[in-house]
Amino acid sequence: MLKRLILAGILAWPGVAGAHFQLAYSPQTQLEKAGDVPIKLIFWHPFENGAVMDMGPPRAVWALHRGERIDLSGSLAPITFTGAQNTGRAYDAVLPVKRAGDYVIAVEPEPFLEEAEDIYIQQFAKAYLNRAGLPTDWEAELGLPAEILPLSKPYNLIAGSSFTGRVMADGKPVPGAEIEVEYIAAEPDMTENRAGPAAVGPMPGGAIVIRADEAGYFTFAVPRAGHWGFAALDIGPVKEHQGKPLSQDAVIWVRAYGMGE
Numbered sequence: 396m397l398k399r400l401i402l403a404g405i406l407a408w409p410g411v412a413g414a415h416f417q418l419a420y421s422p423q424t425q426l427e428k429a430g431d432v433p434i435k436l437i438f439w440h441p442f443e444n445g446a447v448m449d450m451g452p453p454r455a456v457w458a459l460h461r462g463e464r465i466d467l468s469g470s471l472a473p474i475t476f477t478g479a480q481n482t483g484r485a486y487d488a489v490l491p492v493k494r495a496g497d498y499v500i501a502v503e504p505e506p507f508l509e510e511a512e513d514i515y516i517q518q519f520a521k522a523y524l525n526r527a528g529l530p531t532d533w534e535a536e537l538g539l540p541a542e543i544l545p546l547s548k549p550y551n552l553i554a555g556s557s558f559t560g561r562v563m564a565d566g567k568p569v570p571g572a573e574i575e576v577e578y579i580a581a582e583p584d585m586t587e588n589r590a591g592p593a594a595v596g597p598m599p600g601g602a603i604v605i606r607a608d609e610a611g612y613f614t615f616a617v618p619r620a621g622h623w624g625f626a627a628l629d630i631g632p633v634k635e636h637q638g639k640p641l642s643q644d645a646v647i648w649v650r651a652y653g654m655g656e
């Protein structure tokens with residue numbers, strides 16, 4: 396029996412080795428002009444340029460701008476996205492950027508059945524864009540069931556500096572939350588709908604993991620420029636979906652730049 400469990404664990408390993416991350420990706424987080432900005436919603440293993448999961452229609456996709464909610468669900472269009480291993484279902488969305496300020500994108504997906512582990516995963520994801528350098532909304536709490544609040548302005552970190560966040564569930568801090576750290580190694584090609592060339596390989600030893608402190612805070616030193624993601628796992632209030640365990644995760648995407656780049 397024990398042997399069987401170990402074997403099952405080993406067989407399940409490729410599915411859990413890399414970290415799943417719900418992306419809301421736009422190559423540029425700093426915008427000069429008004430206009431429609433394409434966003435890609437992809438459920439992927441971006442650090443290892445690994446498996447693309449089939450994303451279902453999300454429950455809600457919206458953006459916060461100057462305190463107001465912009466519904467993006469009407470812009471959703473199904474696409475396929477191809478990573479180094481496979482092709483999966485994903486979505487295009489369009490963010491209408493008008494006035495200067497922050498645009499905080501929120502994705503509320505349907506629970507996804509992770510067959511290798513026989514659990515559902517639901518990742519509430521946030522990503523940040525800014526027009527014209529005017530900070531307006533990045534500190535706002537969106538009120539998601541699972542959410543990471545940034546304490547560092549999330550769209551223009553300096554590579555080599557640090558990012559601090561606070562893990563929240565239902566509006567309360569989560570002591571000791573487990574957080575996976577991810578890097579988009581192969582940035583999506585926005586027109587070809589496939590992963591571009593990988594800038595880095597996956598780290599030896601599997602997912603990068605840190606823990607929040609007793610008040611839900613964590614800090615990570617960001618070693619290089621690019622798009623970094625943090626996922627606090629299984630922190631949301633709903634623990635079951637259709638008779639199976641549900642992990643409600645909070646994902647935040649931040650952008651770092653090298654100085655002088």
Ligand SMILES: [Cu+2]
Pocket residue numbers: 409410411412413414415440
């Ligand atoms: Cu995975």
